[in-house]
Amino acid sequence: MKRLSVISILALAALSLAGCNTAPKRDPAYAPIRPVAIPTPVQSNGAIYQAGYEHSWFEDMRARRVGDMLTIKLVEKTDASKTAATSVDKSNSTTITNPTILGSTPQFDTPSIIPLASNSDNNLGMNLSSSSSFAGSGDSAQSNNLTGDITVSVVEVMPNGYLLVRGEKRIGINQGNEYIKVSGIVRPADIDSTNTVLSTKLADPTLIYVGDGAVAESNTMGWLSRFFISALFPF
Template sequence: MKQLLLISMVALAGCGATTQKPIPDDPYYAPVLPEMQPNPVIRSGSLFQDGYAQNLYSDIKAHRVGDIITVELSESTSAKKSAKNEIDKESEVGLQTPILMGSPLTVNGNEVNASIAMENSFSGESDADQSNSLNGSISVHVVQVMANGNLVVRGEKWMTLNQGDEFIRLSGIIRPEDISTDNSIPSTRVANARIQYAGTGAFADAQEQGWLSAFFNSPLMPF
């Protein structure tokens, strides 16, 4: 038993040591830069040429691969759940005195009879209350323009604060119609959104369980 416990601890320690923590400049969140396509200048006498991205009548909203859009984070979730169960069960069985030859059956002058009574009860109650909120902003790149015109966006923001790093990562799909005139969109309008907010460093490490505490709180513990 001691050997099994020691092997389990070593295995958990190895798993914890191989856990990869997020690092800046992840290739998945790297910015997508549009390719420069030279446009031949046609001497037509006009101040503007067809094919140029920006002119007096163009929109500043993001619509191409490599464009940048600001996502306003305004996430708020709240969940509350309560449950209460009560179960009661009673049962009783009685055996009357048998009649033998017209007379009650007796043993040493006492009538033979029996009775069994059983009662079970169970009561359980649970409550859960959780709320989260995230506010701020992050600028992301358009990494793909879908066939229906929707934009796939992805990006990250890293901030070094004292003894650790804080980062925000976001990816999802947005509709060009939801982009406001200042080239921003609320996070509630991002479809299939994946938002990560966490940190690294001494403060983040202090909030994590040690490998021994994780073992005793894991499903492997039978107690």
């Protein structure tokens, strides 16, 4: 019994230590790419300046090569609304008159064990009617706003000169982590003089803003609640 208590205490201590580890995790899909290494020049050639080590003081500093950095200004804002209304009414009525057989209208007497409606004579006429109605309405509205800055790196220069960029920002705050992931294609003409481009100028963009930790878990519906609103629960 004492050994079991020691094992339980050690397990709880391990869980508490694991809960303290809130360091953000890297996503390899958004990892930056390293620029191409500059080849080492041949030494002792007698020249003052060595090839590959020059620095252009008047060149354009905007991103254009693999490994260059580019700042993306997030200015995303979406608003959507949808309203739907449906109304269906349906009614049917069918009447079958008493047939005439060999020139006479058949009638029969109701047995005494069946309660009589109005008289003791009945015929084969029938009257069927049914009606149904359905009314439904729905209203949906959604609004999202994402602002901020994130610096990404150029991972590929396409044949037409466009830049494929991607990057990730990881922020650990108290008991949770925030992740901002961006990828897309940038046209060099859309990059301004400060080496910045708007997120609305990205082609084929992927913008992800997610979080984990205690705050994110408090806003997540439990598995039992999700079961009662899922398609597996028909009632």
